Amino acid sequence: KQEVTQIPAALSVPEGENLVLNCSFTDSAIYNLQWFRQDPGKGLTSLLLIQSSQREQTSGRLNASLDKSSGRSTLYIAASQPGDSATYLCAVRTGNQFYFGTGTSLTVIP
């Protein structure tokens, strides 16, 4: 069974800092990995999706990398802003199913 772990569980940084969120998974036979953002009391919004054949994806200040063989992904956020405060979840797809990590709760302090 696929297990997805996210470290750290919570992170607090001052505004402007660059930061890295980590995601690891136990079964490397994945189709893709997706990073989501979740604001309190809301649903999930997709940030970036990396196909299993890709190494990284970028969108604005976000960059996600994937090392499938070692079962790891990182989400890099450049020049963090208070509006980035949210919970970030990663999910891997195996077959028709998605497996989610427990998330990293990020607080950016003005």
Add this chain to the structure above:
Amino acid sequence: NAGVTQTPKFQVLKTGQSMTLQCAQDMNHNSMYWYRQDPGMGLRLIYYSASEGTTDKGEVPNGYNVSRLNKREFSLRLESAAPSQTSVYFCASRGWDRGVEQYFGPGTRLTVT
């Protein structure tokens, strides 16, 4: 496009009561999913439907039933609610569109007393 919609947004049930959570998507996606989200547990898959007319169990199916009514709608039923089913329930659909594969509804916050 409304995307994925869920009703109701909030619900309080007494132990033993039944209810159905409704989900609909207007993106013509084949696959739909029901998850529950509990503090410290992440999202766990309850049931999914890979296509109209098929449903499969996920990680935590006990106590739930689902119906894929048509391509648009996928409902989740609690026949006899238990306090352990207090959670936030999310419906999602899967389809490929501009770098996004899974789309989520806003969630239903269910409390069972």
